[in-house]
Amino acid sequence: MILLREVSQVFGGRRGAVEALRGLDLHVADGEFIAVVGRSGCGKSTLLRLIAGLLTATSGEVRVGGEPVVKPRRDVAIMFQRPALLPWRSVLDNVLLPVEIFGWPRQEHRAHAHRLLEMVGLESFHRRLPHELSGGMQQRVALCRALIQRPRVLLMDEPFSALDALTREELSVELQQIHMEHAATVVLVTHSIEEAVLLADRVVVLTPRPGRILTVVNVDVPRPRTLGRHAWAADLARCSAELHDVLGARRAVPGRQDATSAE
Numbered sequence: 358m359i360l361l362r363e364v365s366q367v368f369g370g371r372r373g374a375v376e377a378l379r380g381l382d383l384h385v386a387d388g389e390f391i392a393v394v395g396r397s398g399c400g401k402s403t404l405l406r407l408i409a410g411l412l413t414a415t416s417g418e419v420r421v422g423g424e425p426v427v428k429p430r431r432d433v434a435i436m437f438q439r440p441a442l443l444p445w446r447s448v449l450d451n452v453l454l455p456v457e458i459f460g461w462p463r464q465e466h467r468a469h470a471h472r473l474l475e476m477v478g479l480e481s482f483h484r485r486l487p488h489e490l491s492g493g494m495q496q497r498v499a500l501c502r503a504l505i506q507r508p509r510v511l512l513m514d515e516p517f518s519a520l521d522a523l524t525r526e527e528l529s530v531e532l533q534q535i536h537m538e539h540a541a542t543v544v545l546v547t548h549s550i551e552e553a554v555l556l557a558d559r560v561v562v563l564t565p566r567p568g569r570i571l572t573v574v575n576v577d578v579p580r581p582r583t584l585g586r587h588a589w590a591a592d593l594a595r596c597s598a599e600l601h602d603v604l605g606a607r608r609a610v611p612g613r614q615d616a617t618s619a620e
Contacts (some may be wrong), residue, residue, distance in 0.1 A: 358542045359385035359408055359510065364417035366403050377403045379567035390536055390543045392553035392560045394600065400568030401546040405512045408544065409435045421510060431459055434508035438515045440499035442487040448474065449483040452501045466505060473501040477531060493524035513545045529555055533581045554596045555582050562603050574599055
């Protein structure tokens with residue numbers, strides 16, 4: 358579904374060029390859930406923007422569904438850290454915003470918007486304005502806005518990082534359920550190792566800038582997953598410990614282990 362081959366990204370500036378990514382290879386299979394972790398500034402958000410078509414790679418190749426990514430696509434949705442809801446629009450109208458942008462018939466998508474809001478427990482709030490909602494509720498609206506496109510690929514840039522721990526866990530559980538029902542390919546950028554392990558099929562670890570794939574950790578644990586005492590809790594803990602060890606290593610050698618292993 359997603360293929361990056363020898364992708365490098367360099368940004369220019371007054372103080373000289375900054376190399377964000379170097380020679381990155383990654384394949385994400387159709388329907389797979391990938392989490393990307395690494396230290397601040399390692400190129401995680403740049404990677405998402407390249408897949409979304411918001412940036413053009415300095416060199417290398419980015420493909421989605423076998424086609425080169427040259428601009429934003431209607432079947433690829435991106436969700437950012439902040440919900441960025443339009444304050445003068447109701448919850449329902451915020452969800453329907455992509456429908457208007459793409460010029461799709463509003464009435465045909467209105468029922469779908471109501472179903473999405475019902476799925477995240479916000480149907481009774483569809484007439485409310487964003488300032489009347491909590492932070493977690495606003496992020497639920499932003500998630501519905503991304504899903505209204507029925508995307509084949511959902512990109513998420515630390516969408517829950519500003520929320521309290523309990524709300525973050527609740528939304529993580531909801532996201533798993535949505536992924537299982539909609540079968541979209543998901544790439545999640547997060548600073549939380551525990552969140553990555555809870556949600557992902559594989560966790561991709563990037564090196565410090567310039568970002569390259571250091572290692573990939575497989576999370577072979579059945580869904581749905583929750584935090585707490587379960588038969589597979591030890592497996593999640595082992596994956597978390599492995600990732601903490603990798604990210605805590607001072608002199609790890611970059612490589613491409615399992616970077617293109619998903620089929």
